[in-house]
Amino acid sequence: xxxxxxxxxxxxxxxxxxxxxxxxxxxxxxxxxxxxxxxxxxxxxxxxxxxxxxxxxxxxxxxxxxxxxxxxxxxxxxxxxxxxxxxxxxxxxxxxxxxxxxxxxxxxxxxxx
Numbered sequence: 001x002x003x004x005x006x007x008x009x010x011x012x013x014x015x016x017x018x019x020x021x022x023x024x025x026x027x028x029x030x031x032x033x034x035x036x037x038x039x040x041x042x043x044x045x046x047x048x049x050x051x052x053x054x055x056x057x058x059x060x061x062x063x064x065x066x067x068x069x070x071x072x073x074x075x076x077x078x079x080x081x082x083x084x085x086x087x088x089x090x091x092x093x094x095x096x097x098x099x100x101x102x103x104x105x106x107x108x109x110x111x112x113x
Contacts, residue, residue: 010044015113017054019044022106027097030067033104034074045110053082054110061105065090071104084108 010019022044024036042052060071068088075083095102 010047012048012112015111016056017045017048017050017110017112019106019108019110022108023102023104026095026102027100030064030103031070031074033102034067034071035078037104037106038074038078041106041108048112050110050112052079054112055079055082055084055108056111057109058084058086059107060086060088061091061093061107062088063091063093063099063103067103 007021009021010017012018019041022037022041023033024038024040025032026036028036038052041055045051045054060068062068062071065088071088093102093105
């Protein structure tokens with residue numbers, strides 16, 4: 001929980017865990033940032049004994065939505081055939097670093113029942 005941001009990174013409710021603002025490797029290439037976001041997601045899931053394979057839904061936010069094929073490549077490498085449903089959205093991030101900073105963020109729901 002981050003009091004300054006009024007934000008919780010992972011929250012369990014019933015049989016589901018909700019994850020928000022998964023980012024990593026900010027300032028790196030899009031592929032590095034996507035892997036960094038999934039690293040952070042995996043780290044948080046691990047706190048509850050879960051893995052990326054427990055993720056059932058993701059919202060994927062891009063600065064440039066045309067980078068979806070990069071994300072799809074990473075998902076194939078990391079989710080071991082257990083692909084969640086997902087939606088991809090293009091947005092202007094309000095984040096330190098401006099256009100050269102954050103390129104990708106993922107929010108997710110994982111089944112933990």
